[in-house]
Amino acid sequence: MALIDLTRDLVSIPSHEDETAAGDFVEQWLRRETDADVTQDSVGNVIARKGTGDETLALVGHHDVVEPAASQVATADEDGATEYAVDERDGRLYGRGTADMKGAVAAALLAFRDADPAGELVVASFVGEEVGGVGARHAIDEGFAPDYAVVGEGSTNYSGPDVTDVAVAHKGRRGSTITARGTAAHASEADAGENAIYRATAAVDRVRDLEPPSVDVAGETLEGRLTVTEIEGGSAMNVVPARCAFTVDERTVPGERAAIERAADLEGVEWTVDQDLPPMRCEDEAFAETVLEAATGAQTAEPELVTKPHATDAGWLSQAGTECVICGPSEPGEAHTDDESVSIDVLERCRETYRRIAEQWPPAR
Structure with missing residues (x-):
């Protein structure tokens, strides 16, 4: 299954101190799997673009993680390199970064590859989100300025266990x-x-x-x-x-x-x-409702527009003028824990949500 395999590959790459290997993997995957214009900047952000139009929609994530627990680090591979442990059981993937947020990065990469976008579509995976938005701030300073963004942040406490909501504001x-x-x-x-x-x-x-x-x-x-x-x-x-x-x-x-x-x-x-990590609020109701419609079509539950208690890279993007919402694999008590995990079904609904919104936004004018 492509989503499981891609998530496993990403999660296994250590990226709590040095994100280079994870960024290289994302860049190489995009070059191999898509015909997009792919770049990796001087700090390690990976950004790819395809499609054309007057308005740009970005699927945004980050490939850095917080420090893993000892139980989340596997033994060294045959080349002597340390890997993160990844385990699949009971419909979930366990490992550092599965929920926050390499699973959502994998979902966004696949949606980017498979979507026939309505306008210019961008996928961006940043470094340094866990340490104050280092990558997002650098990208913005270098001119990264999508009109709209869906940030697939997987941090906890803005959705329930059986629904993936759309956050339109955060602290x-x-x-x-x-x-x-x-x-x-x-x-x-x-x-x-x-x-x-x-x-x-x-x-x-x-x-x-x-x-x-x-x-x-x-x-x-x-x-x-x-x-x-x-x-x-x-x-x-x-x-x-x-x-x-x-x-x-x-x-x-x-x-x-x-x-x-x-x-x-x-x-x-x-x-x-x-x-000073900025808050975020989506001011474009039409965009928020379109993302909600896409999320509704991707799951059997009834998602809602909600708020989120934690800061994300959406704050930096919003401060720079991008209309943002957050929609990712948020499940209570998963991110940053010693037994961090993500539901495979939730990742699938995120992937489908991202694909749908890419093909629906911007609407025909």
Whole structure:
């Protein structure tokens, strides 16, 4: 079965530290199986194009994975190279990256090969999604700008076990460090210094008083969240601290941000953004409904337009102007686990969904 074999081949290739071999495999497969224009860029993204038209639809995935558990690494092959373990049982494929998201990459590759597209069709497999969208950002900087994209992200918690829904929005994540500075002094003469911990706790109180924004999408409410997650400061029990810093994990929503900068209005307090993964929202209802129609035709269940709690490469694409939805093998509790797996039936419905949308979008104008 082509989808199973292709998924097994992709999953077996280690790609948590170095995605080169996996990217080379995808590039070689596309050159062998299609007549598309295939490129691999300087960071390892693989992009192929076929068809013509005024509007471009991209099937987007990533071939990097998170670090595997020991049980997910097979013994070295006859050439001495380590492979990831892949096991098929009870209608599922087990192994690191089966769900997130080499299975969906395989489904997208086959749909790309088999579809007779309505416009220009692109398939893209990026590097570095698990470490902040490195590949997607590079591709965008180099001019990657499809009009529409279906991102086949397989991360959990936006579909149920028996249905593959279409996510039209997701949260982002902004990670910040807030640093308070004071003046050191001996604790016996504390008034001679400025206590950075006191300034930091005042900033913590200000963060706690902020109201995270929320937005209603597809009948659901995406709620932002602010959480102080780490704090560090001081040098000795008898010294007034000159520095104290804490981190804030912020889950962002499309269109609005919490006003963390208010904490930096306090004397001696600085705010630094360490990571900012953008949220996503599809503003093109016709596109979302067309993808939903394709997903409905590919399964017996009744999929819905939903939202997703986690950031993906769709956030970077959406920020750059691409209308995005997410539709992939999302099953509760699978991605990033030590027994990660994906349903073969779910991969088949993803492949058929991708083929259908490629042949239906863009509609005749």
